[in-house]
Amino acid sequence: MPVVSNSSPLIALQAIDRLPLFQHLFESILIPTSVKQEIRRSISVLPPWIREQEIKSPLPAIVLRNSLGNGEQEAIALALEMRTETIVLDDLPARRTAHAAGLNVIGTIGILLAAKRRGFIGNVRSELDNLIQASFFISPDLYAEVLAVAGEATR
Numbered sequence: 001m002p003v004v005s006n007s008s009p010l011i012a013l014q015a016i017d018r019l020p021l022f023q024h025l026f027e028s029i030l031i032p033t034s035v036k037q038e039i040r041r042s043i044s045v046l047p048p049w050i051r052e053q054e055i056k057s058p059l060p061a062i063v064l065r066n067s068l069g070n071g072e073q074e075a076i077a078l079a080l081e082m083r084t085e086t087i088v089l090d091d092l093p094a095r096r097t098a099h100a101a102g103l104n105v106i107g108t109i110g111i112l113l114a115a116k117r118r119g120f121i122g123n124v125r126s127e128l129d130n131l132i133q134a135s136f137f138i139s140p141d142l143y144a145e146v147l148a149v150a151g152e153a154t155r
Contacts, residue, residue, distance in 0.1 A: 002028040002051075004079040005088035007038035007071045009108040010050075012090070014042045015134035016127060021115045022088075023049045030082060032074035057081050066097045079103050108136070109146055116150055124150040 003026045010031070013019045022029050030053045031039075036046070046052070055077050063073045072094035079087040080101055089095050090107045098105045106114070108131070115121045125147055132138055138146075147153045 001085060002026065002030050002082070003086040003088060003106075004030045004032075004075050004082065004084050005035065005050075006075040006090070006094065007031075007035045008090045009088045009111065010035075010039050011042045012108045012131055012134065012136050013111065014039075015136070016130040018112075018115075018121075018127065018130075019043070019047070021111055021120055023047070024120045025111060025114055025118070026086075029088075030078060030084070032071070032078045034070040034074045038071045053078055053082070055081060060101070062097060062101050066093060068094050068097060072097075076101060076103070109138070109142070113146065113150060123152055125152050 010019065013021060029050045031050060032055055033052060036052045055074055059073055059077045060080055063076050072089065072091060075087060075089065076094065076098050086104045086106060087098050088106055088111070089098055095105045112121065112124050112127050116124050121127060128138060128143060128146060144153065
């Protein structure tokens with residue numbers, strides 16, 4: 001089953017040349033029109049496994065009640081409309097809204113952890129460092145927690 005993604009995970013992984021991890025981990029990626037617009041500077045030509053999908057239904061009330069960006073609103077709405085099990089989001093308010101709507105949520109860091117577990121990358125630390133170099137914010141506490149989960153924590 002395909003997953004739906006918002007723009008920030010796509011842009012972040014493209015910035016560190018790890019966009020193909022999406023293809024390795026998921027059958028295909030669906031993005032709404034607003035996400036395609038948001039990523040066009042970073043990903044000018046979509047790979048064939050990322051497909052734009054128009055939303056046919058009005059935005060659900062749960063999405064409209066929260067102050068989310070257009071891409072986040074449409075990504076959550078598309079995931080609900082397509083009945084996907086998983087959505088890829090980084091923004092905390094959007095993640096909370098998606099959870100409240102019954103969706104499983106994974107983010108950029110979760111993709112890196114899954115990629116390591118499945119053997120697509122050797123370690124998470126260098127990928128996190130690359131994300132930070134590319135201006136992706138990761139708090140020191142989250143950085144340490146992720147390394148511990150990945151089995152890469154230093155003592």
